[in-house]
Structures are given as structure tokens and as C-alpha cells.
Amino acid sequence: MSDHRTYKKIEIVGTSRSSIDDAINNAITEASRTVRNMDWFEVVDTRGHIENGKVAHFQVTLKIGFRISDS
Structure with missing residues (x-):
């Protein structure tokens, strides 16, 4: 049995x-x-929103890898 895995990515x-x-x-x-x-x-990306000259909130784009196979 080999030690290979298969992954899928979502954003x-x-x-x-x-x-x-x-x-x-x-x-x-x-x-x-x-x-x-x-x-x-x-x-993969970081950005934010500005209100009244201050940071109002942060947004972060992620790619997440998850296993679909353990074979």
C-alpha cells in the first residue's frame, strides 16, 4: 500500500x-x-474596509486543502 493522498482546494x-x-x-x-x-x-489575499479614516474590518481570502483520499 502506498502513502499517497489526494486533496481538493476551496477558496x-x-x-x-x-x-x-x-x-x-x-x-x-x-x-x-x-x-x-x-x-x-x-x-492568497488580504484587504480591508476603511470608514472615517480608520480600519473598519479585515478580509482575508484563503485556499483550504482537504483530503479526499488516504490511499
Whole structure:
């Protein structure tokens, strides 16, 4: 038996009013409700929204890899 795995990637966007880290954690937490076997993530874009000259919230685009095969 070989030690190969097959993965699929999805792209999602997480948001937070407080930090980039929270935006990442919010996205992963929400995805984990329906996506199983998540193994890794990659931040592909970071942006934010400005209101009255201040950061109003952060948006982080993630690619999440999850296993579809363990064979």
C-alpha cells in the first residue's frame, strides 16, 4: 500500500472587525462546519474596509486543502 493522498482546494473569504488573525480563524471555523479532513490553508489575499479614516474590518481570502483520499 502506498502513502499517497489526494486533496481538493476551496477558496473562501473570512472577515473580522478586530484583526487578520481573527478573519483567518473565523473562515476556518465556519468552513469546518461542513468541510471534513481539512489539512492546510494558504492566505492568497488580504484587504480591508476603511470608514472615517480608520480600519473598519479585515478580509482575508484563503485556499483550504482537504483530503479526499488516504490511499
